[in-house]
Amino acid sequence: MIEARGVWARRGGAEILKDVFLKVSKGETLAIIGPTGSGKTTLIRILDLLDPPDKGLVFFEGVDVTEDDKAKFEARRRMAMVFQKPSMFNVSVEKNVSYGLKIRGVSSSTIQDRVRAALRDVGLIGYENRRAFSLSGGEAQRVALARALVTEPELLLLDEATANLDPRTAETIEDMIRKAGEGGLTVVMATHDLDQARRLANRIGVVIGGELVQLGAPEEVFESPRSEEVARFIRARSCW
Amino acid sequence: MDEIATGLVRAIELILAIDPTVVEITARSLAIAVTSTVIATLLTVPLGGLIHFHNFRGKRAAVNIIQTLYSLPTVTVGLLVFLLLSRSGPLGNLGLLFTPGGMVIGQTILIAPIMTGLTIAALSGVGPQVRDSAISLGATKVQAIFTIMREARAAMLAAVLLGFGRALSEVGVAMMIGGNIRGYTRVLTTAIALETSRGDIEFSMALGIILVSISLIVNLLVNRVQGNWWA
Numbered sequence: 001m002i003e004a005r006g007v008w009a010r011r012g013g014a015e016i017l018k019d020v021f022l023k024v025s026k027g028e029t030l031a032i033i034g035p036t037g038s039g040k041t042t043l044i045r046i047l048d049l050l051d052p053p054d055k056g057l058v059f060f061e062g063v064d065v066t067e068d069d070k071a072k073f074e075a076r077r078r079m080a081m082v083f084q085k086p087s088m089f090n091v092s093v094e095k096n097v098s099y100g101l102k103i104r105g106v107s108s109s110t111i112q113d114r115v116r117a118a119l120r121d122v123g124l125i126g127y128e129n130r131r132a133f134s135l136s137g138g139e140a141q142r143v144a145l146a147r148a149l150v151t152e153p154e155l156l157l158l159d160e161a162t163a164n165l166d167p168r169t170a171e172t173i174e175d176m177i178r179k180a181g182e183g184g185l186t187v188v189m190a191t192h193d194l195d196q197a198r199r200l201a202n203r204i205g206v207v208i209g210g211e212l213v214q215l216g217a218p219e220e221v222f223e224s225p226r227s228e229e230v231a232r233f234i235r236a237r238s239c240w
Numbered sequence: 241m242d243e244i245a246t247g248l249v250r251a252i253e254l255i256l257a258i259d260p261t262v263v264e265i266t267a268r269s270l271a272i273a274v275t276s277t278v279i280a281t282l283l284t285v286p287l288g289g290l291i292h293f294h295n296f297r298g299k300r301a302a303v304n305i306i307q308t309l310y311s312l313p314t315v316t317v318g319l320l321v322f323l324l325l326s327r328s329g330p331l332g333n334l335g336l337l338f339t340p341g342g343m344v345i346g347q348t349i350l351i352a353p354i355m356t357g358l359t360i361a362a363l364s365g366v367g368p369q370v371r372d373s374a375i376s377l378g379a380t381k382v383q384a385i386f387t388i389m390r391e392a393r394a395a396m397l398a399a400v401l402l403g404f405g406r407a408l409s410e411v412g413v414a415m416m417i418g419g420n421i422r423g424y425t426r427v428l429t430t431a432i433a434l435e436t437s438r439g440d441i442e443f444s445m446a447l448g449i450i451l452v453s454i455s456l457i458v459n460l461l462v463n464r465v466q467g468n469w470w471a
Contacts, residue, residue, distance in 0.1 A: 048376050073380065081376040087369035090391055099387075100377040151378060 001026045001155055001186045002047055002079075007056035009042045009210075016042045017053070018210045026154075029177070029187040031197035034207035035233060040190035041084075043207065044159045047188060048081045060155075077104070080148035084160035086140040088132035093124065093143055096132045100151035118146040123172060138169030145176055156180060158189040162196065174200060194234065198222065206230050243441065250442035251449055259446070266450050269427040272340055273408040276347035280355050280407075281400050283348070288359025293385055303360060309353030314412025321346040322416050338419040343427075346413035351403035358399030362392040394466045401462055405455055 002024045009017040017039045024030050024047075032040050045051045046058060049065060049072045057066045060075035080100070089096050097118055101111045119125050122142040127135075132143060141161065148156060158177065162170035177200055181187050191197050197204050197218065204221045206214040214226040225231035254262055291302060323329050325337040325345070336342035366388045374384040389396070411429040418425030420434060428451045435444040 050372055050376060073378075076375065077378040079376075080378075083369065083372065085369065087367070087373045089370065089373070089387065099374075103377070103379050103383045147377065157376075 001061065002188070003059040004043070004047065004053075005057045005059065007043070007046060007053040007058070009039070009046065009051070010054045011042070016210050017046070020056070020207075020210075020212045022205060022212060022215070024155075024186060024188055026186055027181075027184050028202045029181040029189070029200055030203050030205060031201035032188065032190045032205045032207055033192065033194060033197050033233075036192065038207045039210040040192075040207055041159050044081070044157050044188065044190045048079065048157045049076055050081075078153060079155040079157060080151055080153040081157040081159065082141070082144050082148050082161045084163050086137070086144035088135065088140050088143065090131075090133055092128065093119070093130050093132050093135070094128040096143055097147045097150055099147060104151070114150050115146075118150040121149070121176065122146045138165050141165060141169065141173060145173060149176070149180065153185070155186045155188070158187065158191075160190055160192065162191070162193065170196075194222075206233065208233060247441040247445045251446035254442065254446040255449065262443075262446055262450065264423070265426055265428055265431050265447065266454075268340070268425075269408060269429075269451075270454070272343050272347065272414075272427060273404055275344050276351060276407045277400060277404040279344065280348045280351050280403055284352050284355040284399075284403075285359055285396065288356045289363065289385065289389065291356070292360050292363040303357070306353050306357045306360070310357060312350065312353060314350060314410040315416065316412075317346055317350045318412040318416030321349060321413065325417065337417065338421060338425060340418070340425055343414055343418040343425060346417040347407040347410065350410060350413055351406050354406065355399050355403040358402060359396055362395030362399060363388060365395055366391045397462060397466065401458060404458065408454065409451065 004020050004022045007017055007020040007022075008015065020039075020043060022043075032043060034040050042051070046053050049058065049060075052066065057064055059065065060071075060078070063071055063075070065071045065075045089099065094115055097115045098111045101114060106114075115128075116125070119127060122145055124139065124142055124146065127139070127143075132140065135143060145161070156177075161177075162173050165173070174196060177187060177189070181200065187200075189197075189200070201218055203216060204214075204218050205212050206221060206225075208229050214221055214230050221230070222234060225234055291299065321342065322337070324331045325334065325342050326332055327337070336345065370388055370391050371384055374387040379387060409429060411433060414420070414425070414427050414430045415433070418427065418430065420426050420430040426434075428447050432444045432447045432451070435441075435447070
């Protein structure tokens with residue numbers, strides 16, 4: 001589905017990602033875990049084609065989408081991303097959720113049906129005409145997820161989508177991610193929550209110091225950490 | 241003190257009586273200021289957008305120059321446009337000196353920098369996460385630009401209104417380019433200046449009250465629109 005080949009990223013003179021090779025298959029849920037500042041967000045943003053890598057290539061469905069604007073745009077229309085801090089547009093909830101459909105020229109009757117279904121899925125029926133800026137953090141994140149899923153993406157990218165949320169909202173969002181994954185959607189999620197990664201992911205990638213130091217099934221990563229630094233990170237997080 | 245009180249009463253009487261001269265001057269002022277603001281909006285919103293959304297050499301210098309021009313004295317613009325439109329000037333053959341058209345040109349030039357600068361400031365006030373969200377949801381570059389502009393709409397409207405307010409209240413351009421010709425280019429500000437110098441304080445005060453009231457009404461309308469502008 002999506003692949004990073006030898007990706008490097010530099011920000012302010014520092015190497016944020018170092019030679020990352022990552023291949024995500026169709027239908028899998030991949031969790032990227034790692035300490036704060038390890039490069040997870042940078043990697044997710046590069047996979048979402050928001051930022052270009054300083055070196056290396058990104059492929060979507062076998063097509064190089066690193067440079068070419070047209071290829072990038074076409075790939076982006078088949079993916080969606082939810083950010084750690086939900087960025088609502090200053091319009092109603094309904095207009096937020098329908099945004100991706102409107103810019104694709106979908107008919108208004110279809111938009112109405114799909115927006116309603118998406119809001120029902122995130123438990124926000126009745127919020128259509130609420131001002132998005134008046135929502136709580138948890139409600140806004142659910143709207144952000146509905147806004148992403150309503151476009152029926154083939155690849156969903158999540159950057160710490162449940163961080164800073166109350167446990168109940170986090171659980172709702174996790175349920176949705178699980179359902180989306182079971183429905184065949186490819187999911188790549190950056191998270192610092194190891195339990196969440198274990199609950200949701202088919203595979204886990206560990207990023208430490210900008211390097212993808214281990215990639216494998218959850219039990220493999222948790223039970224047989226490849227290096228001392230991976231073991232230390234997992235031990236430190238598990239203590240929490 | 242008595243003179244002020246008497247003037248105020250007489251001024252209110254003039255307004256309530258719908259004095260034809262007062263109405264005519266007010267209508268002309270509004271027509272010229274609105275036309276200048278519309279033309280300036282059509283020019284400065286795309287220009288502000290162009291400067292904001294493109295990185296080019298000298299961008300910072302360009303923004304600094306625009307900001308410096310915010311406080312451009314109205315008489316300086318008046319002089320510049322006078323030289324352009326005077327018979328021997330490069331646009332002299334258009335015959336726009338001492339016409340409402342000439343006043344529109346002058347006021348447009350006067351308010352363009354502040355409207356451009358505030359448009360840039362309005363767009364800069366929209367966080368990068370708006371662009372990221374739009375792009376990640378599949379927006380084209382143009383769609384993302386329109387989304388950012390929509391997010392900045394309240395601040396952009398404020399820029400337009402500030403331009404309108406400056407056009408309506410300026411006196412330098414109106415006097416130098418319009419010439420304050422009765423029944424043709426006389427507007428609220430030039431009429432106030434003239435009538436005050438002639439000692440007709442009541443008439444000046446009536447026009448002054450109208451001028452302030454227009455600004456107040458426009459601001460109230462804007463606050464109302466902005467309050468409901470998210471739906």
